């Protein structure tokens with residue numbers, strides 16, 4: 001079953017094609033990772049998938065209906081987004097930033113239920129010790145984790161507000177580990193994996209092939225605005241493809257649990 005389907009979806013601006021005829025599906029319970037060089041179109045693809053951009057050709061369907069036609073409240077209950085960069089114009093506390101994620105869907109939730117969601121999301125992102133801190137005083141990685149907490153709070157609020165634990169939902173993460181230390185990279189990926197295991201369709205953009213292979217059910221390999229390969233990590237991420245797409249030589253070391261580790265070098 002597919003939750004989100006892109007059929008030959010393209011996106012262009014001022015005569016330049018940023019995404020060319022992308023076809024893909026996101027399924028409940030699956031973690032899909034987009035990989036590719038800088039400028040390959042990964043963020044553009046993610047922004048089309050979450051409805052932030054409308055395709056200039058092709059279709060984006062959510063649960064069989066045009067994504068663009070879904071009312072904002074329903075969309076906010078159904079999908080959350082962690083963008084590559086998140087700015088805030090006001091001196092919010094950490095708890096207030098997380099509460100922002102629940103603005104649209106969580107308004108009618110009883111105060112105790114909303115507080116429980118915020119607390120649990122702060123703990124999941126390991127930022128509960130920062131609750132009262134001013135967001136502006138946080139480090140880059142701490143800010144990233146607060147925004148992750150905001151996104152998962154939004155999904156939890158969506159389930160609570162609709163009173164549906166089985167509400168079809170998606171989580172979009174654009175380079176969520178970019179500024180995180182190795183402990184928090186693994187923590188965030190574990191949370192993302194657990195959300196997928198609970199039925200959420202998770203879509204993440206990552207640059208680390210080893211991290212991607214360790215968590216993904218499916219990999220989308222992108223280059224020059226196109227999806228050049230998609231499927232299981234071991235099928236997509238072959239040394240030949242990695243050389244063609246990234247211009248690096250790769251050695252795949254078979255690690256424990258069958259999860260490969262990639263070692264790279266310039267040719």
Ligand SMILES: Nc1ncnc2c1ncn2[C@@H]1O[C@H](COP(=O)(O)OP(=O)(O)OP(=O)(O)O)[C@@H](O)[C@H]1O
Pocket residue numbers: 013016018036037038039040041042043044045
């Ligand atoms: N508004 C715009 N006008 C012109 N070009 C744009 C615009 N937005 C993005 N691009 C270009 O589109 C291409 C794809 O951008 P995108 O952000 O999707 O890449 P990406 O794969 O996410 O890259 P990165 O790994 O660097 O984050 C890039 O070459 C970028 O410079």
